[in-house]
Amino acid sequence: MIIGLPKEIKENEYRVAATPAAVHAFVQDGHRVLFEHNCGAGSGFSDEQYIAAGGELTPREEVYRGCDMLYKVKEVEPAEFDLFHEGQVVFTYLHSNAHLEATKELLRRNVTSVAYEDIDDDNGHFPALVPMSILAGKGGFVAALYFMQSVHGGKGLLLNRTAGVATPEITILGCGASGVSVAELASAFGNKVTMLDVSWPAMEEAKKHLPINVEFMQSNRENLEICLKRTDVLFNCILWAKNRKDHVVYRKDLKLMKPGSLIVDVACDDNGAIETCRSTSHTDPVFVEEGIMHYCVDNIPSGFSCTASQTLSAATLPHALAMANKGVERALLDDAHLRRGLTTYRGQLTLEETALKHHLSYVDPKTAIEKYYQG
Ligand SMILES: NC(=O)c1ccc[n+]([C@@H]2O[C@H](COP(=O)([O-])OP(=O)(O)OC[C@H]3O[C@@H](n4cnc5c(N)ncnc54)[C@H](O)[C@@H]3O)[C@@H](O)[C@H]2O)c1
Known part of the structure; x- marks a missing residue:
């Protein structure tokens, strides 16, 4: 051929x-x-x-x-x-x-x-998508490191366990391929990491691969509010049905977040799980809504070509x-x-x-x- x-x-x-x-x-x-x-x-x-x-x-x-x-x-x-x-x-x-x-x-x-x-596999996964989700999760964490810097509009917090400084808190919605990838880097940098999912098997599977500084909570309204109030960076890694009209994080919820915290929407569904998400590009990656910076690049992996x-x-x-x-x-x-x-x-x-x-x-x-x- x-x-x-x-x-x-x-x-x-x-x-x-x-x-x-x-x-x-x-x-x-x-x-x-x-x-x-x-x-x-x-x-x-x-x-x-x-x-x-x-x-x-x-x-x-x-x-x-x-x-x-x-x-x-x-x-x-x-x-x-x-x-x-x-x-x-x-x-x-x-x-x-x-x-x-x-x-x-x-x-x-x-x-x-x-x-x-x-193209799927015996486990119902999509093997040509998973490698890109893994890269998007890792690239999303790298973006968070960058946009938390004061010189890039962030509040100047290093996402790392630093002696004498309160350890940064990271919240990840979704324990799938991209969520686990964010958690791998965020936890390796010493942050306090919380992952939320609606699926207990997904959390149980993720737990096998991640260290002790990652905790797992059921994704529900109460737990989400607890996490929003304490998080420095919120990652959305939920696979969201395109026809859904509701959200997980509503515009009004952004007011619960600490000033200067950041949302990295890896899933990047316009008006999806994060109501205020609209996709952005590598050339113009962030915008601010309700005082919260959003990073919503829809092709993160191409930055790591x-x-x-x-x-x-x-x-x-x-x-x-x-x-x-x-x-x-x-x-x-x-x-x-x-x-x-x-x-x-x-x-x-x-x-x-x-x-x-x-x-x-x-x-x-x-x-x-x-x-x-x-x-
Ligand atoms: N921005 C980019 O460049 C980029 C690149 C690759 C993939 N993606 C997107 O990222 C998204 C996630 O991909 P993935 O491969 O990690 O998906 P995945 O299917 O592996 O994981 C999604 C997880 O979300 C969980 N979930 C569903 N509803 C939830 C809720 N209400 N709260 C918490 N968790 C919930 C599921 O149980 C599942 O564990 C997809 O939409 C994919 O298209 C974006």
């Missing part, structure tokens, strides 16, 4: 889908990899490294037109639509719900698309190799977890959530493939 590795064009996106090591894995299995100039530069990988791994430096348009499977990071942008051809596969974060125009283009052009974010590209590539490569080695249909039929990510196939929408949300017709992925594939 010929694999295409483009340079991402979205603003502030520095990740690349395949590291040179991943390119080497394709080449070793007998495939060709066409890569665009500087595709890995934002993550610290040079063209020379890709060439040494067996990749072929190719003009951008040829990367798209000449490959069987385009292996990328971000959703498909309008500038890319005309570069796709019938029967081609695109393997990327698609977010087909939010990017309906792109989804319709892929359907119209008979492109087979497989979304990273919808070198790390992110390596963890993302490791998470997606086994599936990309399976599709290259077996052929896309066979790989999808053999693996129900990969098939869960199939979004468009021969002009049919095969991702149920997107079909339901936009009232579009939907075909079960297995049925759609078996109709055409006899192998």
